[in-house]
Amino acid sequence: MNENTKGVAVITGASRGIGAAIAERLAADGLAVACAATSVANVADVVERIKSEFGVDALGLEVRVQDAGSVDAGLTLVEEELGPISVMVNNAGVSGVVPFLEMPLEQFDRVIDINLRGVFICAQAAARRMVASGTKGSIVNIGSIAGVNGFPSRMGYAASKAAVHHMTKVMAIDLAAHGIRVNCVAPGYIRTDMVEDLIGSGTLDVSQLERRIPLSQLGTVDDVAAAVAWVSSTEASYVTGTTFMIDGGWAAYGHV
Numbered sequence: 595m596n597e598n599t600k601g602v603a604v605i606t607g608a609s610r611g612i613g614a615a616i617a618e619r620l621a622a623d624g625l626a627v628a629c630a631a632t633s634v635a636n637v638a639d640v641v642e643r644i645k646s647e648f649g650v651d652a653l654g655l656e657v658r659v660q661d662a663g664s665v666d667a668g669l670t671l672v673e674e675e676l677g678p679i680s681v682m683v684n685n686a687g688v689s690g691v692v693p694f695l696e697m698p699l700e701q702f703d704r705v706i707d708i709n710l711r712g713v714f715i716c717a718q719a720a721a722r723r724m725v726a727s728g729t730k731g732s733i734v735n736i737g738s739i740a741g742v743n744g745f746p747s748r749m750g751y752a753a754s755k756a757a758v759h760h761m762t763k764v765m766a767i768d769l770a771a772h773g774i775r776v777n778c779v780a781p782g783y784i785r786t787d788m789v790e791d792l793i794g795s796g797t798l799d800v801s802q803l804e805r806r807i808p809l810s811q812l813g814t815v816d817d818v819a820a821a822v823a824w825v826s827s828t829e830a831s832y833v834t835g836t837t838f839m840i841d842g843g844w845a846a847y848g849h850v
Contacts, residue, residue, distance in 0.1 A: 605630065606657065612819070613631075618643070641653065651676055659715060660712045678727040688704065697750070710757050737778045741759045742759070742839070755780070777834060777836050780841070
């Protein structure tokens with residue numbers, strides 16, 4: 595590990611969108627970063643961009659977050675190549691829009707496996723390593739406004755994110771004695787490639803969304819990355835067990 599590195603961060607779901615933005619922001623702040631996705635090829639561009647633009651060590655990982663063996667192997671490689679893990683960002687997730695009466699059990703199980711079981715596995719594996727290395731680290735779970743408000747036809751996604759919000763509190767309580775902080779960052783409507791595609795296809799009406807959001811605009815991936823960077827830094831050393839809504843006021847707005 596570069597002696598000037600300020601720590602080592604692992605980001606799941608780092609191939610694009612919010613995950614890639616978080617990896618780049620943490621690299622800009624001086625951390626070595628391990629970018630995890632379902633294949634190393636998926637994060638190759640992100641890793642190379644981080645190395646060339648920020649001059650920190652970066653590593654691509656093939657990790658399936660719902661598989662404890664895969665996670666353990668990935669984090670072991672991170673420690674061997676970059677050093678002790680100080681920041682774990684659990685960003686990997688899947689969604690799907692299917693009415694409750696039509697949702698196959700297999701689809702519900704897949705969403706829960708990745709969005710909830712995956713967070714548990716990755717957070718526990720990272721925390722165990724932090725304890726073993728004596729690192730007073732930070733775990734950041736990525737939630738969603740769907741974990742606070744009801745969203746139609748998103749049963750698995752909403753249930754998993756609500757559970758992540760609450761699981762964050764329990765993790766924070768259990769890990770406080772080890773000096774490990776755990777928080778949740780919950781994005782609202784963010785201009786990711788997926789959201790842009792939905793807008794382009796007419797599935798999402800951006801003008802309607804902007805009227806519903808008190809700040810009258812969609813967020814950016816950099817808005818989410820900035821929140822993750824702050825809450826995982828020493829500036830937030832007295833913050834744990836909290837969910838931060840990065841949503842332009844969406845969840846606070848109760849008027850139809």
